[in-house]
Amino acid sequence: MLDIQNLSHTFFPGTPNAVQALQGVSLHIEEESFTAIIGTNGSGKSTLLNAMSGTFLADQGKILLDGQDITRWPEHRRAAPMGRVFQNPFAGTAAEMTLAENLVIAMRRGLKRPLSTALSRQVREEMAERVASLKMGLENRLDNPIGTLSGGQRQALTLLMATWLRPKLLLLDEHTAALDPKSAAQVADLTRRIIRSERLTALMVTHSMQQSVELPDRIVMMHKGKIVEDYAEERKGRVRVPDLMAAFDRVKRGELFDASVAEVVAEQYV
Numbered sequence: 001m002l003d004i005q006n007l008s009h010t011f012f013p014g015t016p017n018a019v020q021a022l023q024g025v026s027l028h029i030e031e032e033s034f035t036a037i038i039g040t041n042g043s044g045k046s047t048l049l050n051a052m053s054g055t056f057l058a059d060q061g062k063i064l065l066d067g068q069d070i071t072r073w074p075e076h077r078r079a080a081p082m083g084r085v086f087q088n089p090f091a092g093t094a095a096e097m098t099l100a101e102n103l104v105i106a107m108r109r110g111l112k113r114p115l116s117t118a119l120s121r122q123v124r125e126e127m128a129e130r131v132a133s134l135k136m137g138l139e140n141r142l143d144n145p146i147g148t149l150s151g152g153q154r155q156a157l158t159l160l161m162a163t164w165l166r167p168k169l170l171l172l173d174e175h176t177a178a179l180d181p182k183s184a185a186q187v188a189d190l191t192r193r194i195i196r197s198e199r200l201t202a203l204m205v206t207h208s209m210q211q212s213v214e215l216p217d218r219i220v221m222m223h224k225g226k227i228v229e230d231y232a233e234e235r236k237g238r239v240r241v242p243d244l245m246a247a248f249d250r251v252k253r254g255e256l257f258d259a260s261v262a263e264v265v266a267e268q269y270v
């Protein structure tokens with residue numbers, strides 16, 4: 001479904017501030033799988049997501065989505081097959097527009113037709129039904145500005161918008177990190193429900209070890225622009241938070257250099 005081949009990117013190349021944010025990252029993502037990307041600060045997690053969504057064009061490497069080479073596609077062209085939720089609950093929605101108007105934009109993502117906010121009764125009913133599935137009572141507030149919602153409610157709605165048209169790929173960039181613990185748990189639970197029920201392919205950057213153990217099928221760990229660990233299938237089933245903490249320690253001590261070395265080292269620990 002998604003194939004990232006040898007992706008590299010350097011910010012400010014050839015200057016004293018050069019940062020090798022991605023160094024030959026290769027990653028194959030299966031259809032309908034849910035992968036968490038964890039890693040040390042500045043390890044390149046968000047840069048990897050940004051490279052996929054086309055925020056910038058990577059210096060080297062290839063990105064294939066469903067066999068199609070999208071490496072040079074501009075960001076707006078990738079917006080049709082990719083849904084995205086950011087850390088900031090205020091990103092991705094228009095505060096002064098109503099919930100219904102924001103949802104109309106989500107429903108028409110990638111279409112070239114002009115935006116009209118006039119809604120048929122049928123569309124409004126579908127909207128109310130899907131918003132009700134969030135179990136936050138927001139179906140009664142469709143005509144309120146989205147700016148009146150709490151951070152958690154807004155992030156739940158953003159998630160619904162990002163997945164409305166069943167994207168080929170859902171990218172979640174620390175989307176619960178800015179929320180209070182209760183809202184974060186609620187949005188995490190909703191994330192799992194939507195990904196499972198819509199059978200989405202998703203990638204989630206997170207700093208929460210607990211979340212990465214509980215939610216996805218696979219955990220990929222990054223450090224200094226490289227993938228240093230990859231917990232999939234039975235290894236993912238067995239891994240617990242202390243194992244991840246131990247892997248972080250090994251990364252910091254320089255014992256894990258890339259995923260092939262990590263395989264060998266990790267077998268001794270998990």
Ligand SMILES: Nc1ncnc2c1ncn2[C@@H]1O[C@H](COP(=O)(O)OP(=O)(O)OP(=O)(O)O)[C@@H](O)[C@H]1O
Nearest residue numbers: 011012019021039040041042043044045046047048
């Ligand atoms: N637009 C940019 N311009 C310059 N440098 C950047 C840019 N985006 C990221 N970087 C640098 O690239 C490196 C990787 O950053 P990135 O945000 O991908 O890390 P991260 O793993 O998501 O970190 P964190 O967990 O702290 O959010 C960092 O050194 C960062 O400062």
